[in-house]
Amino acid sequence: DSGVTQTPKHLITATGQRVTLRCSPRSGDLSVYWYQQSLDQGLQFLIQYYNGEERAKGNILERFSAQQFPDLHSELNLSSLELGDSALYFCASSAPWGNEQFFGPGTRLTVL
Amino acid sequence: KNEVEQSPQNLTAQEGEFITINCSYSVGISALHWLQQHPGGGIVSLFMLSSGKKKHGRLIATINIQEKHSSLHITASHPRDSAVYICAPLVNTDKLIFGTGTRLQVFP
Numbered sequence: 001d002s003g004v005t006q007t008p009k010h011l012i013t014a015t016g017q018r019v020t021l022r023c024s025p026r027s028g029d030l031s032v033y034w035y036q037q038s039l040d041q042g043l044q045f046l047i048q049y050y051n052g053e054e055r056a057k058g059n060i061l062e063r064f065s066a067q068q069f070p071d072l073h074s075e076l077n078l079s080s081l082e083l084g085d086s087a088l089y090f091c092a093s094s095a096p097w098g099n100e101q102f103f104g105p106g107t108r109l110t111v112l
Numbered sequence: 113k114n115e116v117e118q119s120p121q122n123l124t125a126q127e128g129e130f131i132t133i134n135c136s137y138s139v140g141i142s143a144l145h146w147l148q149q150h151p152g153g154g155i156v157s158l159f160m161l162s163s164g165k166k167k168h169g170r171l172i173a174t175i176n177i178q179e180k181h182s183s184l185h186i187t188a189s190h191p192r193d194s195a196v197y198i199c200a201p202l203v204n205t206d207k208l209i210f211g212t213g214t215r216l217q218v219f220p
Contacts, residue, residue, distance in 0.1 A: 002156070031206070043198065043210040056207050088153055099143055099205055103155040 003027065004093050004104035012110045018079040021107045025072055025093030031055070032074040033094075033101060034066055038087035049074055081111045115139050118199050118211035125218045131186040133214045135199030138180065145200040145208065146173050146184050158184070160202075189218045 003026035013019055025032050034046040036059075045058035049068035060066075063081075068074040078085060088108050092101040117136045125131055135144070143162040149155050159166050159173040161182075166173050170189075175182040186193055199211040 033206075033208070035208075042212055043200075045207050045209070048206055056204070058207060090155060094206075099202055100157065100160040101145065101208065102157060103147075105154045108153065 002102040002104065004091060004102050006089075006091055006104035006107050008107060009105065010108050010110075012112065013081060014112055015081055015083060017081050017111075018077065019081065019109065021076040021078070021089050021091075021109075023074045023076070023091035023093075023104055025074070025091075026095075026102055028095060029093035029102075030072065030096045031094045032068055032072070033092045034060075034074070034076050035090045035092065036087050037090065037106075038084070043090075046076070078109070083111050085109065086111045114212070115209055116199055116201060116211040118197075118214050120214060121212065123214055123216045125189050125216070127190055127218055127220050129189050129218075131189050131193075131216065131218075133184045133197050133199075133216070135182045135184075135201075135211055136180060137182075137199075137201045137209075139201065139203055139209070141177070141180075141201040141203055142205045143202040144175055144182050145202065146182070147198040147200055149196045149198060149213070151195075155198075158197075186216075189216075191218045191220055194218050 005024045030051045046060040048056040066076045088106045092103045146158045172185040196213040198213045200208045
């Protein structure tokens with residue numbers, strides 16, 4: 001158990017809908033990272049937050065947004081969902097003094 | 113060409129065999145993760161290293177930053193080692209990029 005939690009574990013929804021994925025980092029970690037793992041693209045970095053501020057952006061679509069709240073949990077919002085958004089979404093966190101990332105169990109999103 | 117290349121893509125071994133997975137990357141990095149992903153989907157970080165060698169139990173990871181190459185070794189492999197192993201270099205101290213993974217199956 002990495003100490004990073006994600007909810008929900010599974011999510012099934014329809015095209016055009018909007019969903020929110022939640023991540024709680026390990027105690028004391030200030031950075032949260034979001035990753036997408038799809039069958040055709042593999043693992044991809046989406047976005048990073050550090051202590052509430054956006055730090056780095058990767059291949060995140062404009063339909064997707066994220067934020068990190070004062071209690072350091074983070075949410076990834078996916079809107080106008082398409083079939084191709086079906087994937088595993090992972091979050092990870094790291095400590096302020098180090099770069100090692102610890103991964104949550106992931107949320108499996110299925111868009112029908 | 114991908115920034116991160118792993119080989120082999122698939123690996124089958126008998127229990128007890130010594131396993132080596134290789135990773136080459138083309139960008140400057142500050143460190144490198146080796147990740148393990150089991151069929152259930154969860155990802156576990158096995159190592160993060162920026163130089164030399166690290167050992168945890170039967171797992172050994174090495175990295176040569178100048179040659180842009182890392183290897184993961186499993187000694188005395190066991191069926192429970194069956195998983196996908198992913199090389200993930202760390203770029204700009206915070207962004208991970210990923211290899212396509214090596215699927216390992218160890219048979220009794």
